[in-house]
Amino acid sequence: MFDSAKDISNLLKKHLNYREGCLNLIASENYSSDFVRNQLTSDFNNRYGCYETCHPENREYTGNRYIHEFEMATQQLMSDVFKGKYVDLRPVSGHMAGMSVVLALLEPGDMVVETALSDWGHGLVGPMCQISQLDATIQVRYMPFDENRSVDFEKLKQQVYELKPKLIIFGGSGTIFPEPLAQFRPVADELGILVAYDAAHVTGLIAGGTMENPLDVGADIMFGSTHKSFPGPQGGFVISNRADLIEKVGNTLSPSMVTSHHINRLPALAASLLEMKTFGAAYAQQIVRNTKAFSAALEEKGFALCGSKRGYSETHVVLMDAGNCEVDMPIAKYLEKAGVLCSDDFSGESAEVRLGTQEVTRRGMKEEEMPLIADYIKRLLMDKEDIETVREEVEMFSRQYVGLEYTF
Ligand SMILES: *Cc1c(COP(=O)(O)O)cnc(C)c1O
Numbered sequence: 001m002f003d004s005a006k007d008i009s010n011l012l013k014k015h016l017n018y019r020e021g022c023l024n025l026i027a028s029e030n031y032s033s034d035f036v037r038n039q040l041t042s043d044f045n046n047r048y049g050c051y052e053t054c055h056p057e058n059r060e061y062t063g064n065r066y067i068h069e070f071e072m073a074t075q076q077l078m079s080d081v082f083k084g085k086y087v088d089l090r091p092v093s094g095h096m097a098g099m100s101v102v103l104a105l106l107e108p109g110d111m112v113v114e115t116a117l118s119d120w121g122h123g124l125v126g127p128m129c130q131i132s133q134l135d136a137t138i139q140v141r142y143m144p145f146d147e148n149r150s151v152d153f154e155k156l157k158q159q160v161y162e163l164k165p166k167l168i169i170f171g172g173s174g175t176i177f178p179e180p181l182a183q184f185r186p187v188a189d190e191l192g193i194l195v196a197y198d199a200a201h202v203t204g205l206i207a208g209g210t211m212e213n214p215l216d217v218g219a220d221i222m223f224g225s226t227h228k229s230f231p232g233p234q235g236g237f238v239i240s241n242r243a244d245l246i247e248k249v250g251n252t253l254s255p256s257m258v259t260s261h262h263i264n265r266l267p268a269l270a271a272s273l274l275e276m277k278t279f280g281a282a283y284a285q286q287i288v289r290n291t292k293a294f295s296a297a298l299e300e301k302g303f304a305l306c307g308s309k310r311g312y313s314e315t316h317v318v319l320m321d322a323g324n325c326e327v328d329m330p331i332a333k334y335l336e337k338a339g340v341l342c343s344d345d346f347s348g349e350s351a352e353v354r355l356g357t358q359e360v361t362r363r364g365m366k367e368e369e370m371p372l373i374a375d376y377i378k379r380l381l382m383d384k385e386d387i388e389t390v391r392e393e394v395e396m397f398s399r400q401y402v403g404l405e406y407t408f
Pocket of ligand 1: 093094095096108121122124171172173198199200201224225226235236272
């Protein structure tokens with residue numbers, strides 16, 4: 001139990017020290033710079049900035065003179081970095097951003113196609129339908145993938161001609177190749193399908209320019225998180241070049257889904273947007289180089305990698321098959337014992353492991369460090385070396401990389 005301020009700060013210090021001794025390969029996390037983190041302690045932490053529907057000028061509270069100016073300036077910066085005219089920063093997370101898009105764009109009875117959990121989908125509409133009222137009004141189907149974990153465009157085309165969904169949501173939690181947005185655009189126009197892009201994972205790569213901007217190649221609307229490959233504060237966003245769509249989203253967010261939108265995120269988001277404007281390209285390019293070097297090293301150690309016939313991956317994500325590594329618990333839990341943090345296939349349907357290079361890249365690692373990480377994983381999963389021995393080495397190694405690059 002906490003009795004004093006010291007107890008609280010001590011536990012936080014323990015956490016930080018523990019995590020600095022871990023090698024973080026969780027693809028959905030990142031490490032924000034001090035420049036960004038220091039912005040999370042402003043007066044905004046205690047203020048309400050709510051506004052009605054999609055009219056930021058109609059703030060519900062008084063005392064919002066500079067809050068309004070701040071939110072508009074942050075929206076503008078977001079517009080500038082992600083090349084979309086209209087922005088809504090009220091969703092406090094990526095999941096809520098996705099829900100607001102789905103609920104805004106669908107009418108009762110409409111169908112949506114998204115990525116299945118077994119193809120590393122996030123699980124947006126599927127889990128929403130666990131709420132019985134939503135299950136009764138929304139139909140959900142899942143898009144086809146090929147053996148490289150890439151959307152199978154020909155099969156998708158057949159699927160949508162048959163099902164005629166109202167909305168398709170591209171993007172997932174294990175995106176290794178860009179989705180066929182440009183190819184899909186004429187099909188969407190012909191059948192009147194709205195195209196959304198869930199950028200939660202790849203936001204940093206879009207900002208850095210290694211991934212083509214979905215809004216430029218066929219998406220009507222994009223949403224996501226600001227804290228995965230994009231190294232900002234935890235939060236969500238929606239962006240579009242279509243005023244009608246962003247208006248529907250705004251009207252859905254408020255008053256139904258959000259009142260306080262936790263405006264303490266805004267200064268940190270603005271800081272990370274500035275950071276990415278300056279360093280984003282170098283950061284994203286190094287992520288992709290690290291992903292390829294890491295994948296090649298894992299393959300050389302004998303692991304089977306998704307996408308190996310297509311250059312492994314074009315993002316921060318590496319999908320590795322650990323099917324032949326017999327351990328008596330989920331792989332991520334086993335690696336955690338040695339301080340290597342990553343994710344299993346959440347659906348439990350495969351022995352795939354998801355590893356991300358974004359945080360180690362920010363910590364300053366380059367291609368030459370990637371075989372060293374691959375070797376720890378091989379020693380743990382293939383050689384079944386003593387966990388404690390590897391744990392000590394992983395800790396010593398990780399503590400050499402507690403600095404941060406790609407920041408002012
Ligand atoms: C993480 C994730 C989300 C949800 O984002 P949160 O910010 O965690 O709520 C949505 N979609 C995808 C594809 C994700 O990976």
